[in-house]
Amino acid sequence: MTKFGKDPRPLTAILSEAAQQALAGDQDGEVDAIYIGAMNPEEFTGDSNLASQIADALGLTGVPAMRIETASSAGAAALMAAFQAVASGYYRRVLVVAGEKMTHLSTSATTRILAEVIDKRERACGATMPALAAMITEKYRQKFRLSESRLADMLCGVALKNHRNGARNPLAQFQRAITRRDYFASKLVATPLRLYDCAPITDGAAAVILTSESSEVRLTGVGQGTGPVSLQDRDVFTSFTATQIAARRAYQMAETTPQGIDFAEIHDAFTPFEIITSEDLGFFPAGKGGDAALAGTTAPDGALPINPSGGLKARGHPVGASGLAQVVDVFRRLTGQTPSKREFRRGLTQSTGGLGTNNIVTIVERADARKVANPWTPAPLPTVVAQKSHSVQRETVEGVIETFTIVHITPDGFLAPLALALIRARDGTLLMAQGEDDTQLKIGQEVYVRGIDGLYLFTVKSQLQKVQEAFSRLWRRRTASDKSKKNRSGGAR
Amino acid sequence: MTKFGKDPRPLTAILSEAAQQALAGDQDGEVDAIYIGAMNPEEFTGDSNLASQIADALGLTGVPAMRIETASSAGAAALMAAFQAVASGYYRRVLVVAGEKMTHLSTSATTRILAEVIDKRERACGATMPALAAMITEKYRQKFRLSESRLADMLCGVALKNHRNGARNPLAQFQRAITRRDYFASKLVATPLRLYDCAPITDGAAAVILTSESSEVRLTGVGQGTGPVSLQDRDVFTSFTATQIAARRAYQMAETTPQGIDFAEIHDAFTPFEIITSEDLGFFPAGKGGDAALAGTTAPDGALPINPSGGLKARGHPVGASGLAQVVDVFRRLTGQTPSKREFRRGLTQSTGGLGTNNIVTIVERADARKVANPWTPAPLPTVVAQKSHSVQRETVEGVIETFTIVHITPDGFLAPLALALIRARDGTLLMAQGEDDTQLKIGQEVYVRGIDGLYLFTVKSQLQKVQEAFSRLWRRRTASDKSKKNRSGGAR
Numbered sequence: 001m002t003k004f005g006k007d008p009r010p011l012t013a014i015l016s017e018a019a020q021q022a023l024a025g026d027q028d029g030e031v032d033a034i035y036i037g038a039m040n041p042e043e044f045t046g047d048s049n050l051a052s053q054i055a056d057a058l059g060l061t062g063v064p065a066m067r068i069e070t071a072s073s074a075g076a077a078a079l080m081a082a083f084q085a086v087a088s089g090y091y092r093r094v095l096v097v098a099g100e101k102m103t104h105l106s107t108s109a110t111t112r113i114l115a116e117v118i119d120k121r122e123r124a125c126g127a128t129m130p131a132l133a134a135m136i137t138e139k140y141r142q143k144f145r146l147s148e149s150r151l152a153d154m155l156c157g158v159a160l161k162n163h164r165n166g167a168r169n170p171l172a173q174f175q176r177a178i179t180r181r182d183y184f185a186s187k188l189v190a191t192p193l194r195l196y197d198c199a200p201i202t203d204g205a206a207a208v209i210l211t212s213e214s215s216e217v218r219l220t221g222v223g224q225g226t227g228p229v230s231l232q233d234r235d236v237f238t239s240f241t242a243t244q245i246a247a248r249r250a251y252q253m254a255e256t257t258p259q260g261i262d263f264a265e266i267h268d269a270f271t272p273f274e275i276i277t278s279e280d281l282g283f284f285p286a287g288k289g290g291d292a293a294l295a296g297t298t299a300p301d302g303a304l305p306i307n308p309s310g311g312l313k314a315r316g317h318p319v320g321a322s323g324l325a326q327v328v329d330v331f332r333r334l335t336g337q338t339p340s341k342r343e344f345r346r347g348l349t350q351s352t353g354g355l356g357t358n359n360i361v362t363i364v365e366r367a368d369a370r371k372v373a374n375p376w377t378p379a380p381l382p383t384v385v386a387q388k389s390h391s392v393q394r395e396t397v398e399g400v401i402e403t404f405t406i407v408h409i410t411p412d413g414f415l416a417p418l419a420l421a422l423i424r425a426r427d428g429t430l431l432m433a434q435g436e437d438d439t440q441l442k443i444g445q446e447v448y449v450r451g452i453d454g455l456y457l458f459t460v461k462s463q464l465q466k467v468q469e470a471f472s473r474l475w476r477r478r479t480a481s482d483k484s485k486k487n488r489s490g491g492a493r
Numbered sequence: 494m495t496k497f498g499k500d501p502r503p504l505t506a507i508l509s510e511a512a513q514q515a516l517a518g519d520q521d522g523e524v525d526a527i528y529i530g531a532m533n534p535e536e537f538t539g540d541s542n543l544a545s546q547i548a549d550a551l552g553l554t555g556v557p558a559m560r561i562e563t564a565s566s567a568g569a570a571a572l573m574a575a576f577q578a579v580a581s582g583y584y585r586r587v588l589v590v591a592g593e594k595m596t597h598l599s600t601s602a603t604t605r606i607l608a609e610v611i612d613k614r615e616r617a618c619g620a621t622m623p624a625l626a627a628m629i630t631e632k633y634r635q636k637f638r639l640s641e642s643r644l645a646d647m648l649c650g651v652a653l654k655n656h657r658n659g660a661r662n663p664l665a666q667f668q669r670a671i672t673r674r675d676y677f678a679s680k681l682v683a684t685p686l687r688l689y690d691c692a693p694i695t696d697g698a699a700a701v702i703l704t705s706e707s708s709e710v711r712l713t714g715v716g717q718g719t720g721p722v723s724l725q726d727r728d729v730f731t732s733f734t735a736t737q738i739a740a741r742r743a744y745q746m747a748e749t750t751p752q753g754i755d756f757a758e759i760h761d762a763f764t765p766f767e768i769i770t771s772e773d774l775g776f777f778p779a780g781k782g783g784d785a786a787l788a789g790t791t792a793p794d795g796a797l798p799i800n801p802s803g804g805l806k807a808r809g810h811p812v813g814a815s816g817l818a819q820v821v822d823v824f825r826r827l828t829g830q831t832p833s834k835r836e837f838r839r840g841l842t843q844s845t846g847g848l849g850t851n852n853i854v855t856i857v858e859r860a861d862a863r864k865v866a867n868p869w870t871p872a873p874l875p876t877v878v879a880q881k882s883h884s885v886q887r888e889t890v891e892g893v894i895e896t897f898t899i900v901h902i903t904p905d906g907f908l909a910p911l912a913l914a915l916i917r918a919r920d921g922t923l924l925m926a927q928g929e930d931d932t933q934l935k936i937g938q939e940v941y942v943r944g945i946d947g948l949y950l951f952t953v954k955s956q957l958q959k960v961q962e963a964f965s966r967l968w969r970r971r972t973a974s975d976k977s978k979k980n981r982s983g984g985a986r
Contacts, residue, residue, distance in 0.1 A: 033717075039541075042533055042609070046609060048533060048564065049610035049851070051564075052563075052847055055719040056723075061720060063718075066562070066851075069543075069559070069561075070545075070558070070559050080559070084578040090580065116535070117541045223557075225557060226545050226549075226553075226554055226558050229546055233549065233554075246557075353544075354542045354545055357542060358558065
């Protein structure tokens with residue numbers, strides 16, 4: 001891994017450094033192929049034809065090279081494809097390298113590129129990744145009946161833990177623990193998420209060599225799943241089906257269960273995603289991931305350390321690199337290269353592509369990893385819904401707020417604060433809408449929605465009713481006064 | 494395959510149509526995963542997170558999906574990765590779908606995006622894909638001592654054959670045969686390449702289902718190789734090492750040889766590439782591919798039909814789709830879905846990424862394909878060079894034209910005609926330079942090169958010398974006349 005953070009070098013140089021490190025730490029030093037993970041080098045750095053570029057940059061011109069992309073889980077996907085290539089017997093040794101360069105662009109440009117993974121209709125409303133993550137968080141809060149302050153404590157707990165862990169990771173972007181005060185003083189990005197709930201913008205790369213030869217650490221399980229791109233197409237908001245599908249396959253393949261995992265690196269691009277994912281992976285019951293974080297269960301000395309590396313939150317999040325950096329961190333902890341008071345034998349990584357739309361779970365273990373005695377019965381998977389159509393209507397429809405957020409850091413062209421809500425219309429379909437007002441928003445609130453130029457605008461019903469009522473009153477009064485005038489004038493006649 | 498050409502639908506709809514066709518033609522209809530090939534949907538259509546989008550669009554949300562990219566061979570790379578996934582036993586049935594949408598952009602915008610696969614320094618000189626292909630063609634002409642008209646006849650022969658073949662392919666973009674007159678009347682893009690030497694800009698998608706179950710047609714060989722991205726880093730210009738590496742592996746795996754191939758689909762993004770590649774694949778000796786094309790050997794009724802589908806030239810070239818469309822065409826011909834007078838049993842496809850930098854060869858055959866009796870000894874592979882450094886110098890260096898072109902269709906910001914040459918400096922390194930003049934260019938011509946603001950400019954030596962000589966003459970005459978004046982005036986004094 002390179003030192004994550006701001007890196008002035010070109011993307012190819014950053015990827016090459018990680019690859020050279022992996023090759024240097026290897027006895028053989030030769031590889032049959034290169035599998036490269038990167039999310040969007042085309043737009044971040046203007047790099048096309050990346051696979052050939054990397055073969056050249058490593059002095060490995062001639063060697064087969066391909067690039068794999070699954071949005072922000074690209075690093076894990078490259079490892080998975082390389083695993084399949086080695087497992088098939090087609091290659092014996094594959095170099096996997098993944099990275100991204102992002103910090104040279106403005107925050108608004110980076111946010112725009114990252115937001116391209118979102119459904120186009122939702123982007124048109126002004127939705128960003130933090131905004132959608134915030135809406136999922138608000139739904140989680142409501143579903144599990146958490147007070148605003150209880151939820152904030154949980155998110156703060158995850159942020160503090162991961163920054164504390166990052167402070168011990170020399171390759172992390174942030175190497176400073178933060179305080180509760182720092183957390184609550186950080187600005188709101190999209191309610192209820194603050195700046196310290198969001199992973200930073202980062203440059204960096206990671207690399208591993210996968211070989212069919214016997215090795216002290218083995219990749220024993222890997223699984224992938226997808227989920228609806230659009231929030232409007234989802235039935236389930238408080239868990240990621242893509243992770244549940246991926247985890248089942250990975251556990252099954254590794255012949256283990258959540259109880260067999262000693263520690264995990266989880267995609268905490270947003271602190272609530274660490275909580276939700278820890279539930280999706282079967283570590284904690286639904287709605288209990290936050291309690292576990294607050295109770296210290298997921299701290300480095302807890303029963304199940306999560307993100308001992310600092311996670312995406314503190315290690316940094318060069319999008320294409322993160323899924324592979326997690327595996328490098330697990331490898332180092334398993335082999336003792338990262339010092340630890342405890343001995344870890346089996347680690348799990350979970351990487352999220354987009355808004356939980358393309359997730360990958362990997363299990364990596366030492367030969368002496370303990371077997372799990374008891375079989376595991378995973379909770380039944382929710383039915384993944386087929387896409388519904390939401391034709392933009394011009395008439396006003398009535399509905400109820402399914403979840404919402406108030407976006408304080410908006411994309412270019414949208415004024416802050418921007419109220420966004422997912423509305424469930426009377427016919428059961430969901431639609432993303434901008435609020436005409438950002439007050440009085442609450443899940444379950446009844447609203448009117450108007451379709452205008454392909455966009456939806458919503459108004460909280462009670463407000464409209466108030467206006468209508470005020471109008472009616474005014475009207476009645478005027479009519480009454482007209483009448484009385486008439487009467488009076490009539491009387492005068 | 495969709496009908497290639499101009500397609501008004503969004504990229505996801507085009508990919509979905511191809512995928513739905515493959516699923517509909519399948520008894521089982523269920524797949525374990527989706528592997529997607531696309532070169533640059535980020536910049537062509539603003540589509541990120543394509544793998545999840547396609548799973549959604551197909552109503553297969555939940556199913557693992559990943560996108561593979563190797564520039565213009567992405568479709569073949571997706572098939573290769575899917576092959577490895579199925580061969581490993583990880584998946585039983587994989588849907589492979591590849592496509593691109595390009596025609597909605599202006600030609601200059603498309604040319605710019607396509608040119609991003611080129612080395613940045615070469616792009617800075619004004620190099621485009623056709624310009625570099627033209628320089629390779631000129632070098633081929635010189636190496637094999639072909640007259641300009643003989644080369645033009647060969648290229649015209651390939652163009653006429655492929656358009657004739659495309660006229661019989663209902664899914665091809667161009668379904669009209671062209672005449673010799675059409676060919677020679679078409680405008681020069683970059684000498685010696687004309688418009689009819691270049692594949693068009695196209696929308697389209699192709700799909701196949703790969704299964705581990707027994708099937709009438711099997712993928713028996715696949716190989717990949719890379720080559721230097723920069724022309725300046727190459728030792729060999731008249732063949733693509735990446736193809737040679739890929740072909741060796743594919744033949745070896747399929748236990749066959751060039752003699753065992755009944756017909757081939759070759760990446761003819763430029764007509765000379767069909768000729769060069771037919772040599773790299775071992776079908777014809779080096780320098781003889783053009784003769785074979787002229788002799789009718791590669792015509793549909795010849796000994797080795799090449800691009801009976803029309804090739805990229807006439808079928809069209811939606812960049813990410815082409816590598817997979819070739820396989821669909823081979824499949825259809827092997828199964829008799831594409832009517833043919835002859836029975837074909839083993840077909841080969843060759844796909845090129847970038848300027849021959851990431852090439853893939855695939856062999857697909859029927860169970861009754863004949864075995865090849867005689868072993869094949871391929872020509873030794875040239876040593877693939879490591880990258881050399883070309884620091885931009887401010888002083889003038891001397892060198893010799895290695896190859897050149899005059900670009901008539903230039904990228905935005907460059908005036909046409911633009912002379913570009915690859916110059917071999919005295920120290921043996923190569924550098925790409927713009928000509929100060931577009932006349933008198935010839936391979937082997939001596940030049941002066943000046944480095945200015947990170948760019949190189951060259952002047953043909955003889956011209957400079959002429960100017961210098963003219964100057965010297967003028968100077969001598971003036972000096973002489975001054976002297977005579979002095980003498981005279983002195984005499985007058």
